[in-house]
Amino acid sequence: MDKNNYRKTLYNEPFIRNRADPYIYRHVDGTCYFTASVPEYDRIILRRSSTLLGLKDEREITVWEKHKKGIMGAHIWAPEIHYINGGWYIYFAAGETENIWEIRPYVLECLDEDPITGEWKELGMMEPFDEYTFRDFSLDMTVFEHKGAWYCVWAEKVSSGKKISNLYIAGMESPCKLSTEQVTLSAPDYDWERVGFWVNEGPGVLKHEDKIYITYSASATGECYCMGMLSIKADENLMDKNAWKKERTPVFQTDRENGIFGPGHNTFVKDDDGNRDIMVYHARQYDEITGDPLYDPNRHTYLMEVGWNQGKPVFDVEHNMKP
Template identity: 50%
Template sequence: MKGQVDMTTATDYINPLIVQRADPFIYKHTDGYYYFTASVPAYNLIEIRRAKTLAGLAHAAPRTIWRKHDSGPMSQLIWAPEIHYIDGKWFIYFAAAETTAFDKNGMFQHRMFCIECDNADPMRSEDDWIEHGQVKTPMDSFSLDATCFKANDKLYYVWAQKDPAIKGNSNIYIAEMANPWTLKTKPVMLTKPEFDWETKIFWVNEGPAVIHRNGRYFLTYSASATDENYCMGMLSIDENADLLDASQWHKAEKPVFQSDLDHDQFGPGHNSFTVAEDGQTDILVYHCRDYTEIKGDPLYDPNRHTKVQPFTWNDDGTPNFGKPVPYNYD
């Protein structure tokens, strides 16, 4: 794993790669295409774009594959879609709300949803996508940022959710799935906001992403408010351990990726992982801003841009994400 960055370097990519796309997710499929989706500034639809290279995503035409409903649980604030290919079918997870108003806990009212496409080309038509409705958990509360991964032929679901009994906005949970839209096991909480860097302005653990390397599963997540305080934490577990045993997961006490004030890179987070064109170099995908003076609610500031950069691995087998690379599109 060491030395991968010598094959693909940060200068191989223009950053930001795609402007005004927060919560980015990139998946490299067996057809050789990179598939990209993210939150759009209007929070009103889900789009996909694809290209043979990561750089090509910047110029690829987006295709809208789903639009918000006129009313009901999937009618407002469509957040953080992720596209996954599971057992020969395409699935997209996303969060949506019925209203922009806050609930009694002062939270948005998002729940998690799943749509499916069994066509080989997920971009062919909106009509190819069917709705499975809400991915329900035992708690009926604010929930979002779902992702999934397979381990030992089992499908696992990881997400962020508010527990009214725990201080803060959201914690990270994991459960095994019966199918891509139904939980099979009771959710297990893996992490809650507790360190000072997780509790700046808002107590937040959200945006989980999983990568399997060097005999371990690494789960990154984002913490604190969505301004310059936003940063990434990490959990890890041995690949042979029980993934549903919270005590087997080890939590880093410090952020693994955070703002670089010297180069005006603020609030990096809500990441995903992909692999470079060489098929070997691991790539960190995330969003970031290049200023701190945000007018109004940071959520509605559109300038969280998608960035990509290679990363390496430390001698102990853990990822070394480095610092957010400076913008280089000029």
């Protein structure tokens, strides 16, 4: 399909180009912070704006660069910035210079008021609670607060047999240490989660009324990349895997008519009025990829207003087609 042969709007045109695995955090003062994977996978960047849409044209600052050897020396992926108990924290995945696929989750901390100009300190790998967590390929870590407690969700491959990537959840003792054993939230059970690779990754948390939703990405990173969703009632035990409901079909996938290919690795942020939920995700404008899709630089950041149908989120490009 001709990538220009579709109706262009705010919601199916790239918001920020060449930035994959996007994350936007809105601070208590309304300021928005943006970070994402860069195509070179070699650094962590931040943008800041007083408005959501203003992030598009703001100057980008590099706050941390990969090591020249050893850990945190390759594949700097999927950073997220969070503000926890008076400090700024960036969670990201990284490999080793000598073993680029030895991917693990790491933490940076900034205790200055301004995360753009402040000093970022390396806290090392996220500290597990037990000897079984983070023993294999682990990435896409996100954290969230619920009823005064903090939780961590991430993707990790099983350490034996077929290298399946599952989603796990654990409690947090501190911003850099888990307080519980891991609990499996989701495994790639369905055919649409097993295209190319058996993958669940890229969790994003959305709260609405009396529900908590976790969206995630599935399959390989080409056109087959798509989004699934889990949900739980807010008064249930988040550490009870049986309390979570998993959708049988993808909630968002390639939309050829609107020029969106392989959408996924999303997160959520409120609009400037604080009334509407906006999904932030990445996708391509085409499906003809030469070589490994992972190294194709043209995954762009997109925005989409979340629709709601009987209390359930709807991710529909057509719903967002505004004149």
